[in-house]
Amino acid sequence: MFRYHKTESGYKIFSKNLFCGLIYDNDHVIMSSNQPDYFCHYFDLRRDYGSIKQALSGYPNLTQALEFGKGIRILNQDPAETVFSFIVSANNNIPRIRQIIQKLCDKFGEDMGAYRAFPTASRLARASLSQLYEAGTGYRAEYILQAAGAIRDGFLQDLSKMDTQTARKHLMSLKGIGGKVADCILLFGYHREDVFPTDVWIARVYEKYYAHCGQCTREQMALELCKLFGNLSGYAQQYLFYHIRQTQKYNKYI
DNA sequence: CACCAGGTCTCTC
DNA sequence: GAGAGACATGGT
Numbered sequence: 001m002f003r004y005h006k007t008e009s010g011y012k013i014f015s016k017n018l019f020c021g022l023i024y025d026n027d028h029v030i031m032s033s034n035q036p037d038y039f040c041h042y043f044d045l046r047r048d049y050g051s052i053k054q055a056l057s058g059y060p061n062l063t064q065a066l067e068f069g070k071g072i073r074i075l076n077q078d079p080a081e082t083v084f085s086f087i088v089s090a091n092n093n094i095p096r097i098r099q100i101i102q103k104l105c106d107k108f109g110e111d112m113g114a115y116r117a118f119p120t121a122s123r124l125a126r127a128s129l130s131q132l133y134e135a136g137t138g139y140r141a142e143y144i145l146q147a148a149g150a151i152r153d154g155f156l157q158d159l160s161k162m163d164t165q166t167a168r169k170h171l172m173s174l175k176g177i178g179g180k181v182a183d184c185i186l187l188f189g190y191h192r193e194d195v196f197p198t199d200v201w202i203a204r205v206y207e208k209y210y211a212h213c214g215q216c217t218r219e220q221m222a223l224e225l226c227k228l229f230g231n232l233s234g235y236a237q238q239y240l241f242y243h244i245r246q247t248q249k250y251n252k253y254i
Numbered sequence: 255c256a257c258c259a260g261g262t263c264t265c266t267c
Numbered sequence: 268g269a270g271a272g273a274c275a276t277g278g279t
Contacts, residue, residue, distance in 0.1 A: 090261040092259055092276085099277085136276065176262070180260075
């Protein structure tokens with residue numbers, strides 16, 4: 001999600017220790033990878049998004065977002081990479097998130113020849129606080145270190161067996177992981193569809209289109225939106241997020 | 255030089 | 268449990 005580079009004709013994308021190139025050619029995309037099966041799953045290519053969009057079209061205030069984000073797919077990312085990435089994302093902007101993650105790869109990732117892998121949890125667990133500060137993580141350095149140790153010791157081992165709410169609480173027991181980050185990890189790392197990551201942008205959407213209570217917290221918004229969208233929550237969130245994020249200012253970053 | 259960024263933590267009451 | 272402030276860092 002945060003490890004991609006635009007090229008003349010497409011994108012270079014990195015996940016874990018793997019690489020994938022995308023070339024846009026008229027109406028189709030050519031994928032080349034050292035691990036095509038992995039990236040078919042990564043891009044969620046086997047899923048029928050047409051029926052998801054059809055189901056979502058019955059909901060209020062989504063028509064425009066569905067059209068705007070017609071090519072959206074929910075990525076299946078590596079769970080550990082997702083944990084570290086979204087710890088970094090908190091109270092941060094996208095260019096800097098990408099920069100920090102790049103530096104973490106440069107400093108701690110395995111050398112794959114043409115690029116560096118995302119660092120493993122056990123490698124990050126052996127990093128020093130000052131090394132993590134050097135990567136620009138700031139006050140999140142200790143969160144990363146703690147999460148790295150926990151994951152190395154099996155923290156994520158049983159997560160896929162837990163129901164969503166149990167898994168969410170489990171993730172939130174780590175410092176640096178609150179409700180929003182936990183929901184992102186569940187959505188992008190475990191493809192849990194019954195979460196609604198609620199950040200500043202979704203909060204704005206909520207207040208504009210879906211507000212039921214006058215003054216409610218992000219947690220309450222997420223709960224209400226989940227109740228409304230059920231197992232389509234994760235998808236609805238992505239369409240709404242992408243739409244507002246691209247059409248409201250700050251789109252200079254992309 | 256303030257203010258902000260895909261929030262969370264830590265204190266209070 | 269709800270409500271303020273702090274929080275590294277880099278960009279505007």
